[in-house]
Amino acid sequence: MKNKLLTISALAIATAFSGFTMADNGLIAIITPSHDNPFFKAEAMGAQAKAEELGYTTLVASHDDDANKQDQLISTAIARKAKAIILDNAGSDVTIGALEKAKKAGVPAFLIDREINKTGVAISQIVSNNYQGAQLGAEKFVELMGGEGKYVELLGRESDTNAHVRSQGYHDIIDDYTDMEMVAQQTANWSQPEAFTRMESILQANPDIKGVISGNDTMALGAEAALKAAGRDDVIVVGFDGSDYVRDSILAGANIKATVLQPAWDQAQMAMVQADQYIRTGSTGLDEKQLMDCILIDDSNAKQLDTFAMK
Amino acid sequence: MRVMNLTKLSLIPMFCVALLGCDVVKLDQNGNPIIPMTAEEAASLTNLSPEALADRFWADILREANTVSKAFEQKQVEGKNSEFVRISGIVEIVDDSKKTATMTVATGKEDVVLQIGPIIRGNAIRDAASFINFDDFKNQVQFARLSKALNKKAMTNFTRPDSSWSGSTVDVLAAVTFKGASVSEVVPLEIVKR
Numbered sequence: 001m002k003n004k005l006l007t008i009s010a011l012a013i014a015t016a017f018s019g020f021t022m023a024d025n026g027l028i029a030i031i032t033p034s035h036d037n038p039f040f041k042a043e044a045m046g047a048q049a050k051a052e053e054l055g056y057t058t059l060v061a062s063h064d065d066d067a068n069k070q071d072q073l074i075s076t077a078i079a080r081k082a083k084a085i086i087l088d089n090a091g092s093d094v095t096i097g098a099l100e101k102a103k104k105a106g107v108p109a110f111l112i113d114r115e116i117n118k119t120g121v122a123i124s125q126i127v128s129n130n131y132q133g134a135q136l137g138a139e140k141f142v143e144l145m146g147g148e149g150k151y152v153e154l155l156g157r158e159s160d161t162n163a164h165v166r167s168q169g170y171h172d173i174i175d176d177y178t179d180m181e182m183v184a185q186q187t188a189n190w191s192q193p194e195a196f197t198r199m200e201s202i203l204q205a206n207p208d209i210k211g212v213i214s215g216n217d218t219m220a221l222g223a224e225a226a227l228k229a230a231g232r233d234d235v236i237v238v239g240f241d242g243s244d245y246v247r248d249s250i251l252a253g254a255n256i257k258a259t260v261l262q263p264a265w266d267q268a269q270m271a272m273v274q275a276d277q278y279i280r281t282g283s284t285g286l287d288e289k290q291l292m293d294c295i296l297i298d299d300s301n302a303k304q305l306d307t308f309a310m311k
Numbered sequence: 312m313r314v315m316n317l318t319k320l321s322l323i324p325m326f327c328v329a330l331l332g333c334d335v336v337k338l339d340q341n342g343n344p345i346i347p348m349t350a351e352e353a354a355s356l357t358n359l360s361p362e363a364l365a366d367r368f369w370a371d372i373l374r375e376a377n378t379v380s381k382a383f384e385q386k387q388v389e390g391k392n393s394e395f396v397r398i399s400g401i402v403e404i405v406d407d408s409k410k411t412a413t414m415t416v417a418t419g420k421e422d423v424v425l426q427i428g429p430i431i432r433g434n435a436i437r438d439a440a441s442f443i444n445f446d447d448f449k450n451q452v453q454f455a456r457l458s459k460a461l462n463k464k465a466m467t468n469f470t471r472p473d474s475s476w477s478g479s480t481v482d483v484l485a486a487v488t489f490k491g492a493s494v495s496e497v498v499p500l501e502i503v504k505r
Binding site: 119127130131135139161172176288290 | 391409410429430432434444445446449450451452454455456459
């Protein structure tokens with residue numbers, strides 16, 4: 001009896017242990033910009049969840065949009081013999097060198113959200129179609145503005161490609177409408193408090209504006225707060241990202257009427273699935289560059305939005 | 312599915328003209344023949360302006376559209392899919408009330424709404440062309456602007472309908488984007504009023 005008990009316990013422990021080792025298919029390094037922005041946090045969590053589901057352990061870190069820090073983190077991943085790197089990168093040109101190092105060391109990279117200006121270095125680039133998303137946001141903005149009137153544009157951080165891509169996408173649509181007039185275009189560096197301050201001064205100088213189009217949701221929220229403080233419920237705001245705060249604003253009928261969802265969670269999970277496929281079979285079976293379309297969020301579908309995914 | 316490589320397509324006109332015995336090869340300053348190389352061709356794509364790209368692709372797009380297009384049929388696709396189609400039918404209405412003007416054509420089976428400009432949206436032409444792949448371009452901005460340039464080229468190519476076309480029969484060569492169970496964009500390349 002005693003022996004049987006011991007045998008069973010031994011077996012149980014052995015199974016648990018082997019279960020543990022069988023679950024470790026290797027290390028995945030997940031590197032994104034700072035989690036201060038819920039978008040990047042959602043990416044990291046999405047990738048981590050899928051990695052763990054597929055039996056990998058993970059190392060999650062932020063490069064804080066600093067190319068040097070990104071370099072160090074990639075070197076760490078290489079040193080730790082990571083099976084793959086999932087990366088939302090710190091610069092479309094500066095990242096290329098670090099990834100060439102990783103490639104040489106045999107660590108495949110799977111990029112999400114932001115692209116780099118070279119193919120053949122990463123295995124996959126699951127790129128947010130920011131341009132298409134911006135076009136969607138701008139089309140909605142034009143509709144809300146009735147195709148005419150004075151508006152303001154808030155730009156993202158100058159050094160971030162996406163700031164430019166979105167602005168270009170916006171103007172791709174808006175500039176065709178000659179009765180729409182941009183009276184101010186300023187950067188608020190993706191920051192909510194900075195957007196608040198900018199909006200305050202812009203509003204004082206241009207009281208007759210009808211709308212604000214913003215490069216991202218955090219700035220849209222800052223602009224909205226300034227408009228509220230000035231008692232201007234009449235000025236409409238459109239953002240970009242698909243954050244829960246903006247969703248709440250849309251549902252509450254506040255200044256922000258729409259935003260554009262980048263499916264951060266789905267993208268990150270897709271990247272992990274492709275990484276796993278590559279690790280096991282040596283190929284993803286797909287083109288390197290994959291454009292992932294964004295989704296317009298307004299009062300018709302905002303209820304389904306949660307943590308950068310549509311439920 | 313990757314079908315044709317752009318470089319192969321560019322070589323076809325080269326071969327055809329060479330067979331006719333015409334002067335095809337350009338000479339550089341030293342009098343040496345400039346033979347376009349495949350690698351160079353591919354590399355140069357990333358540096359071209361959207362208008363230059365549209366100009367470069369246009370003939371091949373029309374050629375492919377004329378060759379592969381089938382009669383338009385409403386269908387269900389998974390996700391998104393763009394193709395070249397032929398639409399024939401009677402013009403029901405030309406709606407010029409907005410810059411995103413449209414012409415609705417009744418084919419007998421379904422009503423198709425075509426964008427006639429001056430503002431045309433979407434990427435139907437670019438995405439229907441089998442030889443245009445995102446991988447070959449520098450980034451999404453260049454890729455997106457190509458689409459707009461192609462739409463502009465289409466507008467210079469097709470005869471723009473007006474309200475007087477109502478009731479007339481038309482034959483249209485177009486690029487269509489199917490999304491799920493519906494059509495999201497129809498962009499004409501050629502429109503002929505019978």
